[in-house]
Amino acid sequence: MKMNQEWKKLNSDIHSGMHIQGKWHKQTYVIKRKLGAGAIGSVYLCEANGKLAALKISDKRSSMTVEVNVLRSLGKVQGNRLGPSLLDVDDWTAPIGTKYSFYVMEYLQGESMASYIHRHGKEWAGVFMVQLLEDLEQLHQQGWVFGDLKLDNLLIVSSPPRVRWVDVGGTTQTGRAIKEYTEFYDRGYWEMGSRRAEPSYDLFAFTMAFIHVYYPKRFVKGSQPEKLLFRKLDEARGLRPYRNVLKKALAGKYASSSQMKREMLQVIHDTQKKKQKTRKQIQQEKEAPFLLEAGGISILAGAYYLISLLFQ
Amino acid sequence: MRKGTLKQILLITDGCSNKGEDPSATASLAYQQGITVNVIGILEDEQSEQPEGLKEVEDIALSGGGVSQLVYKQALSQTVQTVTKQAMTQTLQGFVNKELQQILGQDQSLEDLEPEKRGEIMEVVEDMGETCDLEVLVLVDTSASMHDKLPTVKEALIDLSISLNARIGRNRFAIFSFPGKRKDIQKVFDWSPALDSISTIFPKLTSGGITPTGPAIREAMYQFGKKSLLRSFRDEDEPGMEEA
Ligand SMILES: Nc1ncnc2c1ncn2[C@@H]1O[C@H](COP(=O)(O)OP(=O)(O)O)[C@@H](O)[C@H]1O
Ligand SMILES: [Mg+2]
Numbered sequence: 001m002k003m004n005q006e007w008k009k010l011n012s013d014i015h016s017g018m019h020i021q022g023k024w025h026k027q028t029y030v031i032k033r034k035l036g037a038g039a040i041g042s043v044y045l046c047e048a049n050g051k052l053a054a055l056k057i058s059d060k061r062s063s064m065t066v067e068v069n070v071l072r073s074l075g076k077v078q079g080n081r082l083g084p085s086l087l088d089v090d091d092w093t094a095p096i097g098t099k100y101s102f103y104v105m106e107y108l109q110g111e112s113m114a115s116y117i118h119r120h121g122k123e124w125a126g127v128f129m130v131q132l133l134e135d136l137e138q139l140h141q142q143g144w145v146f147g148d149l150k151l152d153n154l155l156i157v158s159s160p161p162r163v164r165w166v167d168v169g170g171t172t173q174t175g176r177a178i179k180e181y182t183e184f185y186d187r188g189y190w191e192m193g194s195r196r197a198e199p200s201y202d203l204f205a206f207t208m209a210f211i212h213v214y215y216p217k218r219f220v221k222g223s224q225p226e227k228l229l230f231r232k233l234d235e236a237r238g239l240r241p242y243r244n245v246l247k248k249a250l251a252g253k254y255a256s257s258s259q260m261k262r263e264m265l266q267v268i269h270d271t272q273k274k275k276q277k278t279r280k281q282i283q284q285e286k287e288a289p290f291l292l293e294a295g296g297i298s299i300l301a302g303a304y305y306l307i308s309l310l311f312q
Numbered sequence: 313m314r315k316g317t318l319k320q321i322l323l324i325t326d327g328c329s330n331k332g333e334d335p336s337a338t339a340s341l342a343y344q345q346g347i348t349v350n351v352i353g354i355l356e357d358e359q360s361e362q363p364e365g366l367k368e369v370e371d372i373a374l375s376g377g378g379v380s381q382l383v384y385k386q387a388l389s390q391t392v393q394t395v396t397k398q399a400m401t402q403t404l405q406g407f408v409n410k411e412l413q414q415i416l417g418q419d420q421s422l423e424d425l426e427p428e429k430r431g432e433i434m435e436v437v438e439d440m441g442e443t444c445d446l447e448v449l450v451l452v453d454t455s456a457s458m459h460d461k462l463p464t465v466k467e468a469l470i471d472l473s474i475s476l477n478a479r480i481g482r483n484r485f486a487i488f489s490f491p492g493k494r495k496d497i498q499k500v501f502d503w504s505p506a507l508d509s510i511s512t513i514f515p516k517l518t519s520g521g522i523t524p525t526g527p528a529i530r531e532a533m534y535q536f537g538k539k540s541l542l543r544s545f546r547d548e549d550e551p552g553m554e555e556a
Pocket of ligand 2 (some may be wrong): 037038039152153167
């Protein structure tokens with residue numbers, strides 16, 4: 001396929017240790033390793049003036065220009081956390097003559113949200129949900145819709161753990177047609193709404209991202225898409241506390257992320273309370289003689305077991 | 313900026329033509345009249361290499377000023393959209409490049425500008441792509457080998473209509489199949505703003521034997537209506553753009 005040939009070209013044009021110098025701004029970047037690739041281009045870890053950064057490069061020059069425009073516009077938002085900050089934009093011609101556009105951005109060192117939640121516990125799902133809703137709220141207020149919201153485009157950076165998004169290729173001005181999307185996350189594919197850029201489009205994709213955490217292999221839509229999604233939500237144990245809010249998001253019931261965030265916080269608050277109650281019960285049981293003998297470790301295990309039951 | 317109508321033929325086929333004039337020739341004729349020709353070549357599941365006959369796919373799109381892509385049946389939906397949108401951007405960029413040359417002089421194109429200026433111009437291209445009116449004539453090859461692919465084609469077209477109808481600009485779609493019963497092409501779905509009602513109409517597609525791609529493109533060209541054809545003739549320096 002034509003696209004495959006383009007990939008091969010890019011992969012043979014760029015390798016670690018290579019120096020890439022911009023045509024316009026003359027800054028030189030040393031390529032360290034590949035961070036990832038997607039539909040538009042490849043992203044490499046690079047170094048310039050002793051600092052690490054991420055460099056996205058592609059021969060799809062107009063798509064790259066569109067992304068840069070979005071990053072520029074988001075960069076103007078106070079206390080910018082909406083996407084990586086933009087450091088440089090330039091062109092580069094490979095030794096064999098292929099012309100590329102590239103841009104350099106803040107390197108977000110992190111791990112995937114799915115692996116983070118699976119390693120550190122499902123209560124983190126709630127934390128990241130609230131963080132993401134907060135960022136979406138800000139983005140929507142600026143008149144943008146993220147569009148291609150999906151696990152691939154979410155990273156958890158550490159200390160403190162925070163979800164950040166990359167790849168603004170789908171980020172679209174409110175009211176326009178979504179620029180780029182991924183089928184599994186797209187409400188149009190699930191026959192549950194239009195592809196017009198509005199906050200509820202992101203909230204649908206948001207929910208699909210958390211569904212994807214618990215169904216890593218995804219699934220196809222079948223003949224009753226809405227029913228299927230609701231069932232999958234019910235069957236995902238880790239999502240049980242949030243499922244009513246998530247269902248409303250799938251059905252397009254939230255016109256804004258702040259509304260969804262409010263209800264999400266309420267749900268988390270209620271679950272937390274139940275959790276505390278369980279802790280108290282355990283405390284009382286602890287006073288029973290046979291449990292005293294059992295020692296601290298099994299008490300902790302018992303508490304953890306009870307809490308995890310609550311979350312099922 | 314002037315509002316205009318973009319005209320596209322989207323040819324969906326799985327093989328090469330075997331009857332009538334060279335499809336590249338008719339595609340270039342269409343392009344001269346302001347209609348870009350895009351081609352999607354569907355590969356068989358077991359095909360791993362680019363088959364000989366599908367070189368034609370690239371050639372038709374090249375002469376037709378459009379975009380081409382080979383694809384497996386499973387990825388058809390996304391491809392139909394990418395190709396259509398890319399072709400829109402390409403046409404609009406060509407149009408903007410022409411205007412640029414008038415301002416900046418010959419041999420100046422979008423790529424020769426520094427990234428900052430390019431960004432501003434790309435914004436204009438994007439605005440035009442969002443707001444312009446669009447006419448897409450889908451030309452589906454219904455020769456025997458396409459038979460099992462038609463349901464997927466149908467789904468992909470409905471999906472295309474969902475995407476394009478999220479735009480601010482207006483759309484018109486029509487579907488023709490070829491070869492037709494007695495003519496080169498046959499109308500499957502007349503010009504209308506959405507494709508969501510094609511489910512009942514699609515079974516009409518019948519499988520034949522020959523593949524007259526060239527004549528089919530020529531006939532498709534005339535389906536865009538006499539009025540717009542005349543206009544495009546007059547505005548020869550604006551391929552693909554017609555004043556509204
Ligand atoms: N700023 C960044 N810091 C760290 N990793 C990144 C950064 N940007 C992108 N990546 C990684 O590269 C992958 C591909 O980049 P992306 O911008 O999503 O490309 P595409 O538009 O082609 O999908 C991402 O999924 C992510 O893993
Ligand atoms: Mg991506």
